[in-house]
Amino acid sequence: MLMSEMTRAECRDLVTRLGFGRLACAHQNQPYIVPIYFAYEHDHLYGFATLGRKVEWMRSNPLVCVEVDEVISHFRWSSVVVLGRYEELPDTSEYAGVRLQAQVRLERRALWWQTAYVASQVRGEPDSAKAVFYCIHVEEMTGRRATSDPVESAIGLSGAARPAREE
Ligand SMILES: Cc1cc2nc3c(=O)[nH]c(=O)nc-3n(C[C@H](O)[C@H](O)[C@H](O)COP(=O)(O)OP(=O)(O)OC[C@H]3O[C@@H](n4cnc5c(N)ncnc54)[C@H](O)[C@@H]3O)c2cc1C
Numbered sequence: 001m002l003m004s005e006m007t008r009a010e011c012r013d014l015v016t017r018l019g020f021g022r023l024a025c026a027h028q029n030q031p032y033i034v035p036i037y038f039a040y041e042h043d044h045l046y047g048f049a050t051l052g053r054k055v056e057w058m059r060s061n062p063l064v065c066v067e068v069d070e071v072i073s074h075f076r077w078s079s080v081v082v083l084g085r086y087e088e089l090p091d092t093s094e095y096a097g098v099r100l101q102a103q104v105r106l107e108r109r110a111l112w113w114q115t116a117y118v119a120s121q122v123r124g125e126p127d128s129a130k131a132v133f134y135c136i137h138v139e140e141m142t143g144r145r146a147t148s149d150p151v152e153s154a155i156g157l158s159g160a161a162r163p164a165r166e167e
Pocket residue numbers: 020034035036037038047048049050051052053054055115116119120122123
């Protein structure tokens with residue numbers, strides 16, 4: 001297996017195309033990570049959530065990390081790590097423009113709002129269905145990509161699918 005650094009443009013292409021990753025935040029030295037959808041544009045990740053743990057933790061500590069990956073096979077994958085800063089986009093006149101921009105970008109994915117609302121049903125607390133639009137300002141973005149080496153390619157391993165999980 002050969003591993004290489006991805007260019008900034010390749011990183012951007014991956015996060016734009018996938019629009020899905022793992023968002024990590026931390027509170028009092030305790031990390032917390034959940035899968036999320038997002039829309040990426042111009043060094044910003046736009047997301048939609050309802051009021052639960054990740055929003056509360058990002059409010060208290062806005063420094064976050066997002067990991068995005070595409071695994072084609074054991075030998076062929078790409079992974080991008082973003083370090084960024086959370087900013088909430090509240091429902092106020094000051095934020096109306098940027099909140100609308102976030103929504104327009106998120107709307108490129110069908111049912112973009114559904115997962116966040118379903119999460120609020122599990123919580124079942126008052127106010128937990130409150131819509132939260134947010135933006136993550138990208139401060140650092142790095143990518144690593146793996147490809148098969150010449151021997152692996154020669155013996156036909158390059159496109160090998162991931163091994164099936166044993167039940
Ligand atoms: C493919 C996919 C896309 C998603 N996209 C979004 C999105 O765009 N926006 C969004 O708000 N949510 C999304 N979710 C759901 C998200 O992963 C969280 O489950 C949800 O947002 C609730 O997180 P919370 O911090 O508010 O948890 P809370 O409702 O406050 O609950 C906290 C408790 O639930 C547990 N918990 C929360 N989420 C998970 C989880 N995913 N797996 C296991 N335990 C969990 C925590 O460990 C903790 O014990 C997505 C999930 C998937 C699988």
